[in-house]
Amino acid sequence: MKDDIANNMSEEVKLFKTWSTPYGLRVVWALKLKGIQYKAIDEDLSNKSALLLRFNPVHKKVPVLVHNGKPISESLVILEYIDETWKQNPILPEDPFEKARARFWGKFNDEKLIPSIWDAFSREGKEQEDAFVAIMENLKFVEEELKGKKFFGGEKIGLADLAFGSLANLIYVFEELTGLKLVDERYPLLSAWMQKFSELPIIKDNWPPHDKMIIKYQALYEKYHPTK
Numbered sequence: 001m002k003d004d005i006a007n008n009m010s011e012e013v014k015l016f017k018t019w020s021t022p023y024g025l026r027v028v029w030a031l032k033l034k035g036i037q038y039k040a041i042d043e044d045l046s047n048k049s050a051l052l053l054r055f056n057p058v059h060k061k062v063p064v065l066v067h068n069g070k071p072i073s074e075s076l077v078i079l080e081y082i083d084e085t086w087k088q089n090p091i092l093p094e095d096p097f098e099k100a101r102a103r104f105w106g107k108f109n110d111e112k113l114i115p116s117i118w119d120a121f122s123r124e125g126k127e128q129e130d131a132f133v134a135i136m137e138n139l140k141f142v143e144e145e146l147k148g149k150k151f152f153g154g155e156k157i158g159l160a161d162l163a164f165g166s167l168a169n170l171i172y173v174f175e176e177l178t179g180l181k182l183v184d185e186r187y188p189l190l191s192a193w194m195q196k197f198s199e200l201p202i203i204k205d206n207w208p209p210h211d212k213m214i215i216k217y218q219a220l221y222e223k224y225h226p227t228k
């Protein structure tokens with residue numbers, strides 16, 4: 001691992017992110033897991049830098065990883081790039097089927113689970129109720145996937161853990177702000193995973209401060225629910 005860090009010293013690795021973005025968080029964890037030295041550039045999304053717009057002209061979003069001047073956008077794509085570029089502590093399995101599964105769950109998290117949680121957070125009335133039904137359905141699939149496993153990646157964390165992990169961070173915030181429990185006794189495996197994952201040193205040491213997250217999301221919650 002020491003050699004890998006030394007090798008990486010001659011390379012330039014920059015990560016455009018914000019302190020709170022769940023998508024950036026998974027990239028931070030992957031870089032830490034690999035022992036890659038990098039420079040973090042925290043963006044103000046209300047006033048995006050010219051560099052961010054140049055590096056990600058299509059989506060204009062963070063995170064963007066810039067490796068020796070070459071920009072890579074979209075966090076799940078960045079995770080794969082990191083894994084292929086720095087081989088130590090792999091986050092994707094060798095086996096094509098297992099690799100496909102990990103990618104599937106990363107995509108599921110971003111395309112189904114996160115949107116359902118976001119809808120429950122930001123909507124009201126019937127739309128919010130429907131979002132809750134969708135969350136419960138989605139979490140059942142996740143619970144099923146964890147059967148017989150310590151982490152989504154098996155004995156060690158992998159790409160799907162990093163993807164779901166940034167969500168786990170937000171779930172704690174969501175539960176505190178809404179007073180609603182999302183991951184309860186119906187999902188014992190997911191609860192246990194959230195606990196185990198968030199206690200891993202590499203994750204815990206790079207988890208955004210909970211109090212700061214609450215303040216940020218409280219403001220958003222009030223914006224969406226002015227009467228609450």
Ligand SMILES: N[C@@H](CCC(=O)N[C@@H](CS)C(=O)NCC(=O)O)C(=O)O
Binds near residue numbers: 023060062073074076
């Ligand atoms: N699919 C993207 C999502 C990234 C994303 O939504 N980033 C947000 C911050 S959490 C952003 O940069 N938003 C700025 C904007 O929408 O203008 C990824 O996985 O990287």
